[in-house]
Amino acid sequence: MRIAIFTDETGWHTRQLQAALRARGAVGRCIDLADCHIDTTAAWHGLAIPGFGRELPAAALVRGIAGGSFEQVTKRLGVLHALRELGVPVYNDARAIERSVDKSMTSLLLHAAGVPTPPTWATESPAQAQRIVMRESAAGHALVLKPLFGSQGKGLQLIGQVDGVHHPLPDLSKGYGGLAYLQRFIPPATEPGYDWRVLVVGGRAVTAMRRVSAHWVHNVAQGARCQPAPLTQALAQRAEAAAAALDMDYAGVDLMPAAGGAIQVIEVNGVAAWQGLQRVTGFNIAQAIVDDLLDRKLAGLAPARMA
Incomplete structure (x- = not known):
């Protein structure tokens, strides 16, 4: 074969x-x-x-x-x-990849499926984006500005109310394709902060890790450390619901702890790398996928x- x-x-x-x-x-x-x-x-x-x-x-x-x-x-x-x-x-397949590569579509499908995810906006209008940033900043919120098709934590910026200082919206024509994809920032629950990466294969969550970093970006490519993490029922259910919302065969689901012990889905990766996860996982991930x-x-x- x-x-x-x-x-x-x-x-x-x-x-x-x-x-x-x-x-x-x-x-x-x-x-x-x-x-x-x-x-x-x-x-x-x-x-x-x-x-x-x-x-x-x-x-x-x-x-x-x-x-x-x-x-x-x-x-x-x-x-x-x-x-x-x-x-x-x-x-x-191509449909699943298109849904996950386009972060705005990911957010929309997660929201429609009732999967907890931070408030998100995507707009081509700089004026509308500016109003969103000013409104969120006035309410004391920071926002994460992300390239719509970015990966590995590249191009992320914190704007809005950051440590008591207002950070304005940058020029969207430089690195963002003229589009503002904005997601409300979740402050770290601990110091250093962390998120979870959960791998879902065939609709079932199979393993998890924590990505720990003193920086607010927790991607391994940006220097985060991989630590083993128990695959709790809450993590598994949330990750499986996210993968199902995008109809994915396998997915790397990124989740963060939020206020009150809630767990929110940040991103769903349709072509997820797993080298860091393999180092803290006791079975062969590639074999599970195959x-x-x-x-x-x-x-x-x-x-x-x-x-």
């Missing part, structure tokens, strides 16, 4: 997935979606996927999608959409149609 691992870079994660696939008697081939294209003369399905000839993969694991122009990213996601329509299980793909997504499906 040949599985496509879509990634824009090979490394630790792809090696983990390939080893887990080998343990199940399957082969994982790493492919950049930028190298895939549409060719309606090449095969009945119209896709050209390097290494698969006229055939389709039995399934696909999405590990990374390179950035690019709007047209390039649309084509890459189109390949994932096409595979799903052609009956190839895609883990996570097992879920093969035993749930592929179970009962007819073999992919061949040319």
Whole structure:
């Protein structure tokens, strides 16, 4: 069985997935979606996927999608959409990735599903964004300004009322694409502060860690320390509800403790890294992902149609 691992870079994660696939008697081939294209003369399905000839993969694991122009990213996601329509299980599929990459859509779907998440605004109007910031600041709140498509804690700014000082909204044309995505800041519950990353696989929360940092940004890429954390029922239920709201096969769900012991979901990651989480987890995460793909997504499906 040949599985496509879509990634824009090979490394630790792809090696983990390939080893887990080998343990199940399957082969994982790493492919950049930028190298895939549409060719309606090449095969009945119209896709050209390097290494698969006229055939389709039995399934696909999405590990990374390179950035690019709007047209390039649309084509890459189109390949994932096409595979799903052609009956190839895609883990996570393009719809789930689109929901999680667009932070405003994530917030909207979490809110609609009743999953606790901080008050959030997304607007293209600088004047409206300014009014939101001034109103929140007057009420004593800080806001986190995030790039809509950002990751790893890059580009985050605290604005509004921060330690008794008002921080204004910056120029949205520089680094934010002319759009304000604003989320009310949750002050740290302890010093140093922390959040949780919970991994959900196949609809079930399987492991958790705390990301601890003296800085208010708790991403591992920004220097946070990974610590083991018990996967409590409250954490598991909240993370599972968030993954279900976005209809994800697997997800890295970021949660924070809030006032009164409440737990709020901050983000849901559809192409989540797990190297830091693996260091504090007692089982093979890649194997859990591969097992879920093969035993749930592929179970009962007819073999992919061949040319």
